[in-house]
Amino acid sequence: MKIGKVLIAALAVSLFGAVFAGVTCGWLFSWVYKLEPTNVWRPMEGAPGLAFYIGSFLLNIVLAGVYALLCKGIPGKNSLVKGLIFGSCVWAVGMLPGMFATHYFMTVATGVVIYWVILGLVEMPLKGLIISAIYGE
Numbered sequence: 001m002k003i004g005k006v007l008i009a010a011l012a013v014s015l016f017g018a019v020f021a022g023v024t025c026g027w028l029f030s031w032v033y034k035l036e037p038t039n040v041w042r043p044m045e046g047a048p049g050l051a052f053y054i055g056s057f058l059l060n061i062v063l064a065g066v067y068a069l070l071c072k073g074i075p076g077k078n079s080l081v082k083g084l085i086f087g088s089c090v091w092a093v094g095m096l097p098g099m100f101a102t103h104y105f106m107t108v109a110t111g112v113v114i115y116w117v118i119l120g121l122v123e124m125p126l127k128g129l130i131i132s133a134i135y136g137e
Contacts, residue, residue, distance in 0.1 A: 001068045002135065009067075009134040010060040013127045017056060020123055022047070029119075035109035060127075063090070067131045079132040087128025088121075095120040 025033070026047075033041055067074075067086050074089075076082035095117065103113045 001065065005135045006061060006064045006068055009064040009131040010057060012134055013060045013063065013130050014053065014057045016127065016130055017060070017123070018047075018053065020126075024119060029115060032109075032112050032115045035111045037107055037109065040107055063127065064131050064135065066090075067128065068135055071132070071135065071137055079135070079137045080129060082137070083128040083130070083132025084125045085128070086132065087125035090128065091120050091124035095124065 067083070070086070071079070071082060074082040074086050076085050099113050099117050099120075102108055102116075103110065
């Protein structure tokens with residue numbers, strides 16, 4: 001495993017995630033968070049704090065590390081296709097079960113859960129693409 005490439009990929013994915021979330025959740029689709037019930041959200045004044053970004057970076061190290069471990073076994077003609085497939089698989093096995101449980105066990109609007117599922121379907125393959133572009137095969 002190329003640790004330097006994993007760290008660079010994690011940093012790139014973290015930056016992408018921050019911008020993507022700012023554009024989608026913080027601006028373009030921010031109305032989703034006004035769907036009732038709204039009392040489930042913590043008050044937010046601006047961007048999340050430093051602890052959130054540090055946590056996201058650490059989780060993205062794990063994400064890039066998993067890609068590095070699995071990349072030779074991921075189907076695809078080249079590393080970019082492998083990245084898209086990897087991100088799609090992460091969405092399918094990671095995000096879908098979590099959103100299913102969120103819908104059934106938490107007081108979050110169904111519209112928010114649907115939004116998160118669709119958002120993840122776009123975001124996770126793009127994160128896989130970024131990781132694969134940096135890490136390679």
